[in-house]
Amino acid sequence: MKPVKPKFVLINPWVYDFAALNLWSRPLGLLRTAEYLSQFDVDLHFIDCTDERRTARRFGTGKYSRQIIVKPDVLRGIPRNYARYGIPLDLFEKQFRACIPCDLILISSIMTYWYPGVQKVVEIAKRLSPGVPVVLGGIYATLFYQHAVENAGADYVFNGQVRNDPPERLKAVIERFGCRLNRKGPARPYYKLGLYRSYPFAPVQTSMGCPYRCSYCASSILNEGFLQRDPSLIVREIRELCHTGVRDFAFYDDALLVNADAHLKRMLKSIISSKMSVRFHCPNGIHARFIDDEMASLMKQAGFTTLRLSLETVDEDRQMKTGGKVTSEALQKAVGYLKKYGFRKENIGIYVMYGLPGQSFREVQESVNFVKGLGVRINLTEYSPLPETDCWNELKNKGIISESLDPLLTNNSVFSLLFSGYGPGRIEGLKLDVKHYNSQA
Known part of the structure; x- marks a missing residue:
């Protein structure tokens, strides 16, 4: 040793x-x-x-x-x-x-x-x-x-x-490898280990895994099951980071709103009562179906600033085929609740995916137009294939990709360009259209 x-x-x-x-x-x-x-x-x-x-x-x-x-x-x-x-x-x-x-x-x-x-x-x-x-x-x-x-x-x-x-x-x-590990005491949170010189923001993960199994997502492969942490421990973590000067927190969860009454709502009520001055951001798409009147109100009071909601597509068949986690109607209701409590276009972004197996360009355009009608931002995201997912297996069975595919080709901007069949001109035109729309007040 x-x-x-x-x-x-x-x-x-x-x-x-x-x-x-x-x-x-x-x-x-x-x-x-x-x-x-x-x-x-x-x-x-x-x-x-x-x-x-x-x-x-x-x-x-x-x-x-x-x-x-x-x-x-x-x-x-x-x-x-x-x-x-x-x-x-x-x-x-x-x-x-x-x-x-x-x-x-x-x-x-x-x-x-x-x-x-x-x-x-x-x-x-x-x-x-x-x-x-x-x-x-x-x-x-x-x-x-x-x-x-x-x-x-x-x-x-x-x-x-x-x-x-x-x-x-x-x-x-x-x-x-010959390194002896001798235990000296309890593990310490990463933010107490002096790993970074400063924290302009801090990640927060309240749960591991996801109860859904979307056809394009590898969360269920990377994580066994779905486990939510004790809300009181998460609030303590946020409070300790806040005391060091951190004001911006990004949720890394794949399913932040699941079981909200016993989980996120409890957290937010505690944060609101403590009067912490913080901002919360959700770069990962959250589930629109779980945003009700109370959730929207709590999010606003607690300091949520950046929200990303998952839609992917307005095609009902594909919504069910990819996992059934959202409907266009549920998204519309969620946006309504959020706007009721003061969230604006700049705060709300909707993920629209393109390049999914068998997805037509017309379907993508219809999804973009639907989100425009809601008056919120559009976050275009290119499909990127991940091993062992249903979409990966579909592409493999059709002979479009193989097990030996170089991971470099799974780059979202590369894969859609090479395999979506849309043509670079149509994709660039769509991106410019979305960029122009998002820039409008």
Whole structure:
């Protein structure tokens, strides 16, 4: 075994993409890993390659710095600049050198098609700290496990999530590399570990998983079951962060409004009574069917500022086929409740998806027109295929994709361009139309 107090370096890689904005993005899985490890007598070092906002925007969001780089061969035909988003390479190397010698390197992975960022981190880590084991985890590592094993360069690929899996599993992985974990006390929240210099915003996750199984979504694959945390613990977490100066909070839940009477409504009533001055944001689409008069009122009083509601399509058959979580009528009612309590167009965005298997361009246009009629913002989102989902299996059965599909081609802007059949001109025209509509008061 290695020294009694091992040193671990936790790294969140760069974003490699055609475009990227920091819309309340934090590597929550890696932060939870740090929380778990904090109960042991270990020396934790943390590097987030995306922890740099070139231009600050409202509510803690911002633009990443970027460096245009050579596109991978499989993306050469895409007529857009490809870039690395985040801190400069030399700054990462400087930060990493300050962490060595170390005993183990743990790397996260988020979007499946950002894996070149993982490869770059592994390459640098192995060059600067040869012989030190590298463990890779996260969404890419779980959904494209075999690809990660063969291409990421890590010594071990952790398939699953630390919070969902038996805690001893990660401990066993770490100890197989000769690092002894001696427990010293209870785990500490990530925001008490000094991982970031500042918190322009903070992520909040009140639940893990989702009771729905939408045909395009991998939540049920990444998370076993649906588990909601104790509302009082979440309120305490928000209060503690608020006392440190954080005002903007982003919910990372996949099903924030489920079981609302016993969960979110209780939280919001407590937050309102405590008179905390905070703003809440929902970058993930929330379920319109659970927004009633009371929920809309509580959201407004508690400080909800950015709401994203899931619609995807107005086609009734596809609504049922993709999971049955929303109807156009339910969405219309939800928007009505929200407007009643003062939410405006700038606060409410509706996700409209295009490029789903078998989805016509006319269907997408009809969905856009429906949302325009509600007088709220439209958030166009391109379909991105994820392994083991129903949509993935449908595409595979039709011979459109194969199991060996390079994850780079699952990039939402790339996949829709290559496989939707709409043509780039129609897609760009639709985007311009939506941009013009959203800019209007």
